[in-house]
Amino acid sequence: MDVINSLPAFLLxxxxxIAFMATIPVFSYRNVPSYFKIGLSFFFALIVLLTIDVPDISLDGSYFLLIIKEVMVGLLLGLIASMLFYAIQVAGAFIDLKIGFLVANVIDPQTGAQSPLTGGFLYAFAILFLLASNGHHLLLDGMFYSFSYVPIEVSSINITTSSVMETAVEAFVTMFLIAFLMSFPIVGSLFLVDVALGMMSRAVPQMNVFVVGLPLKIIIGLPIMMITMPAFFYLLRNLTEEMAIAMRTMMQLFGGA
Incomplete structure (x- = not known):
């Protein structure tokens, strides 16, 4: 292989x-060193270069359009994967809203943003499950096959079509649906606690419901969370599969398939 002639394709x-590593779960976190992301992208790019059919790409004015296209493809695929995976944070926010932990948001050291207390707890389990089940291999595998769906020599992608918009909206809806399913056992149980407290406040007006309700919700909510953890991991497995399907579908639509 001519190294000089393949250099433009390697850079693309x-x-x-690099754009994909900047947005996908696990690899994009702030506690992952930048030189690790760059080094992994460099060696992964070498593997892809030696695997695919490298086209002849000239360094002219259209080359900058190809660079912009590659950045958009990497960012969009990573954002689709991250959007589905952040359903766990949304589920944690639903739980915190009912259990009373929403006032105690913490700074997530991985992203640098505020995170719900329960969401951070469940998200740590989700990251461990993703690594234990080789879910990060699925992400890298999807990125590898993206070069088959969206070749590097094509300067445009189908980003404004109705199919792409429908797929993005469907992924967004799926995120909220899985978040609701994850949080429903705890949220539903705590709703019944609110109903019981409302009935007690009507029967015994002297009782301070706010003083009794907060510790009661914590005492009931935490054991229910532990009991429903197997269902959480079952939904997490479905979430990983949905994430891979959404990435593959989006790549096919970008390539016009």
């Missing part, structure tokens, strides 16, 4: 991988 592959 490298740009797409």
């Amino acid at each position: 592959i490298f740009v797409r991988l």
